[in-house]
Structure formats: C-alpha cells, structure tokens
Amino acid sequence: MFAVTILGNNSALPTPERHPTAQVVTCNDQLVLIDCGEGTQVQLVKYKVRRSRIKHIVISHLHGDHYFGLIGLLNTLSMLGRTEPLFLYAPPELQQIIQLQLDCGASVLNYPFTFVPLLPENTGVIIREKDFEVSYFPTRHRIPCYGFAFNMQRRKRKLVPEQAVAYGIPAAFYSRLQEGEDYQQKDGSIVRNDWVTLPPAPGKRYVYCADTVYHEEIIPQIQNADLIYHETTYLHDQVIKATERFHSTSVQAATLAKMANVKRLLVGHFSSKYTELQPFLDECRPVFPNTDLAEEGVSYII
Template structure:
C-alpha cells in the first residue's frame, strides 16, 4: 500500500477546525511523517495512526508551524516505551532545539533518536530501503526549505510468459524469475533471466512541495508524479502578497501541476484568513481539473 493521510492543512496560525502542516505517508508496513506542526500527535490519535510504526520524520524547514509538535510527539513515544530507532531528516538547527528541550526536562530517551541534516540547497537521495526511495530538493522560501519525493520502488521484474514457456520453464518457477533468478533446464541449458523478463517499471511517486514561492525551477522534480502536494496559502487575487511572503496561490499551484503533467494535485497550507476552502478548488480546477483539497483525516492513494 502507498498512500498519504492528511493530519494538518493550515498555515502558521491554527484554527478550530484546521491544524498546521503534517502528513503521514504509508509505504507497505512502515509510516513516514512529513512535517509536525502543533497538535500533530493529537491528530495522530484522532485518525488512529499507529505512531509506533513511524520510522522516519521529514521536517521541511524551521518555521514553527512545521515542527512545533515534534518535541511533544518524541516525548509521547518515549513515555509509551518505544525502543525502536527513530530518524529525523531536518535542517541541522533542529537537533540543537530538540536536545535542549530534552536536557532542560531531564528526559532520557529509551530509543535511539538520529538526526540527518539537510544542508541548504542540497538536492538528491537521502533515504533508500527495500521499498522506498526518498529524495529532497530545495524550494524557494524565506529561509532554507525542502520538498520531498517519495517513490515506491518496484523490485519484481516483468515476466514475458510466452518467452518463458518457449524455454520450457514451468509456471511454478515464474515467481523466481520475477525475483531475478536464472533457470537451468533438465538438459543443463542455462536460461538467463533477461531472456524471459523485462526490468521493473517505474514505481509510484508522491512529491511534497513545502512552503515556496511560485517557481518553475521545481518542474524537474514534479514531472510525471502520480500525486503532488503544493501549498496554496492564498487565493489568486492576493498573488502579490503571496510573492512578498514567499508563498503561492491556487492558480499558481494548478499551473505547475498542469505543466509538470502530474496525475493528481493536492492543495493545502491555507491562510487562517479563509474560513471556506471551496474557492480554492473553484480557482484551481479550471487550470488543473484533477485537484483536491488536502482535507484533514482523508487518505489519498498514490
């Protein structure tokens, strides 16, 4: 399974029904948390997210609405007896902040907490395991800020059944072929795997664009994504304010999605000045039809 659950979709100031940014990516049997705004652990409880399954946390930048909930979550995990390691990918300053809070409260963690620094302007691979490949890229905000690309890797090769039968390979062995094994016939002939299979196709990909001004330089990271999240802090009549504050509008996010040829767009990080979110869709969908609100509590399949 590869999906994204929205825990928070608001910008800096929480409202009674919208929370600062946080999302959970489910990749088979593991969970990854993207940003951790104030109240994230309450949202985790509300939407029945298995916090014990969170292995990695990715913090896009050092504005509080993207990490103020982190120390509370770390402390809760410790109180609940976590022993599995937890890795946090974030700007290097965050480690100092969290460690100071732990030291001041005399908290000794029962689990290993590792920080992997995201240095300004870095781009490229930051995590790869058997299922998932994660890369980061800089976005254009007031301070150093990152977006993240999550790709579910396909490991099994694509079988060519007619070719396999032509080499008299029994169907019971097909699963081994998909795993990359060669086959030895009874007469001793070696059938090479690439004679009867094709390389795995590209995996599904989710791209998360954190706070950013409208920036066409992001397009290489977005192209062809199955699901893309992009901030839309303001409606388009406030595009000048958006630019001044290094944020984007509904129309701008939709334009990037259309140009990049993504399959689906999620929009979020709404300013607290808006009480209704439907106008964001009304502006976005004429530009890019397959747009949805990143609604809290909703899970989107990649």
C-alpha cells in the same frame, strides 16, 4: 501500497477544524512523517496511524507550524517503549532545539535516535529503503526550506506464464523469476530471466513542495510526477500578499502543475482567514482540472 494521508492542512494558525501541516506517506510497510505541526500526535491517534511504523521523519523548515508538535511525539514514542531506531532529517538548528527541550525536562529518548541535517549543498537522496527512496530539494521561502520527492520502486518483474510453462519451469520457482533469477534446467542449460518475464512497471512519484513562493525553477523537481502537494496559502486575489510572504496562490500552484505535466495536484496550507475551502478548487480546476483539496484524515492513493 503507496499513499499520503493528510493530518494537517492549515498554515500558521490552527482552527478547531484544521490543524498545522503534517502528512504521513505510506510506502508498503513503512511510514514516513512529513512535518509535524502542533497537534500531530493527536491526529495520528485520531486517524489510527500506527506510530510504531514511522521510521523516518522529515521536517521542511523551522517555522513553528511545521515542527511545534515534534518534541511531544518524540517523547510519547519513548514513553510507549519504542526500541526501533528513528531517523530525523531537518535543518541543522533543530538538533539543538530538541536537545535543549530534552535537557530542560531531564528527559532521555529510550530508542536509537539519529539526526541528519539538511544542508543546501547536500541536496539529493537522503533515504534509501528496499522499495523506495526520498530526496530533498530547496524551495524559495523566507528561511531555508526544502521539498521532498518520494520515488516508489516496483522491483518485481512481470511473469509471462505461458513462456514459463513452455520452458518447463515449475510454479514453485515463479516468485524467484519475479525477483530476477535465471532458471537452470536439469540438463544444465539456463533459461534467462528476460525470456519468461517482462520488466517491472514504472515506479510512482510523489512530491511534497513545502512552503514556497511561486517560482518555475521547481518544475524539474515535479516534472511528470504522479501526485504533488503544493501550498496554496491564499486565493489569487491575494497574490501580492502571497509574494511578499513567500507563499503561493491557488492559480499559481495549478499553473505549475500544468507546466510540469503532473498527473494530480493536492493543494493545502490554507490561511486560517478562509472558513470555506471550495473557492480554492474553483480557482485551481479551470487551470488544472485534476486538483483536489488536501483534506484531513483522507488518504490519497498514488
């Protein structure tokens, strides 16, 4: 299972219907939380996301709409008796902010907590798990800001049953063939794995582009991705304001998706000035047809 669930799709100011940025990426049995705007833990409960399965949290940058919900979530996990380790990846200043908040409340997290600073000189892979890895890369915003690329690996090889039968391999060994093992026959001869299996299907890629002004240097990071999330804070008639504030417009996000040959585009981080979101699709789809709104509570399969 590889999917992203939108918890918040708004920019700086929350509205009764839309919340600041937060997403959960499901990678089989693990969850990774991307950003943690105000109200994230309420959204986790509302959409029945199992907080105990969150092992990694990544924070793109230190504008409040991307992390003001974090200390509440960390404290809640402690009060719920969490014992599993939690890893937080964020700009280095956040470590001091969290510690100050805990110290002022005489609070202690009752689970192993590891902070990993995101530094511009160390971009690359930060999370390596059995089925997936996550890397980070810089975007262009008013303060240091990073996007995150999720690569989901399909490790099991594809069995060719008729070949396995022809070599007399018992069915009980098939799962080991899919893991890449060779088979030794009774006479000691070896049936090589690639004689009876095919390579695994290509992996899937999801890229979260975070807050950024339009810049084509990001294209190598999103090239050929199965799904990308790109901010569209403004409609395109506000392109000057978007540029001044280091944000992007609907048409700009769609243009990058087209140039990078991605398969699907999600747009979000909408300014609270907009009460209707359909105009974002109306502007994106003529440029890049396979565009959808990042709707809160919806899970998008990758």
